[in-house]
Amino acid sequence: MNWKTRVTEILNIQYPIIQGGLAYLAYSELAAAVSNAGGLGQITAMSLGSPDKLRGEIRKVKELTKNPFGVNFAIGQHGREYSELLQVAIDEKVPVISMTGGNPAPIFEQLKGTEIKTLVLVAARRQAIKAEKLGADAVMVVGQEGGGHLGRDDIGTMVLIPQVTDAVSIPVIASGGIGDGRGLMAALSLGAEGIEMGTRFIATKECVHASEVYKNALIEGTETDTVVIKRTLGAPGRAIANSWTEKILDIEKNNGGYEQLKDYISGKANKQYIYNGAVDEGFAWAGQVMGLIKDVPATSELFERIITEAEQIRNKWGK
DSSP states (O other), X not given: OOOOOHHHHHHTOSSSEEEOOOTTTOOHHHHHHHHHXXXXXXXXHHHHOSHHHHHHHHHHHXXXXXXXXXXXXXXXXXXXXXXXXXXXXXXXXXXXXXXXXXXXHHHHHHHTTSOOEEEEEESSHHHHHHHHHXXXXXXXXXXXXXXXXXXXXXXXXXXXXXXXXXXXXXOEEEXXXXXXXXHHHHHHHTTXXXXXXXXXXHSSTTOTTSOHHHHHHHHHOOTTSXXXXXXXXXXXXXXXXXHHHHHHHHHHHTTOXXXXXXXXXXXXXXXXXXXXXXXXXXXXXXXXXXXXXXXXXXXXXXXXXXXHHHHHHHHHHTO
């Protein structure tokens, strides 16, 4: 079947499926596997830290795939300068740049004169309108079901996607609660022209940096086994519920500020869980879609399942 949308045309990919930025996890192996399967894989720039490391990871992706891929800049959660990292992506002629959190205007300014395609992750209609005005080629719209950092308004994907598609003329990519062919078809029905998945791609063989403990938690957990932390900081994010997130929520409940929270919500604490499987010493981001995750397939197999299921739905609708 033909899966052409404006998203596939803009990004020059076979299927309208995009892998999320996935801090500390989105590296060359996963990005190349997603791109080779017909989607858009991404590597995470800010987790790499240095321009040389980013350049090396970009070149690894180029060795593993000839297909388009992206570099994600999580500019809202790090408080670090990123212009040097962005210049590396420009110099390496990366096909796509995506932006998460923060004000993306400086990135658009630095990208002027390049042919790099731009995607902006938003969680509200007003943010999507701003991204379009800045010149984004498409917006990725995350509902409150998603993992990691979310919007402040707790609007679900089913309501948020139609709102945004009515508000902007650029393509919309749906994110949050999507992990199979049913989710892809639902997103297209809502007016989106593609999907972004984060949590589902963690539970794949090519997400080699994620610990088996983390992947098993995604398989064994349900949609009720997540909690939203960091609300009091104005940066809510959905994570797997455990004793560590209980501590975070307790601090927030007792009006603790950033100083009381910083060690609990740090990148170090995140890596303790996702890399080392130390579930009592850290936290791990995950969306409610973990209730749909039952195994850890190869990325190519996951794509085959999604497309087969989606095509079966399309055939059913055609009757």
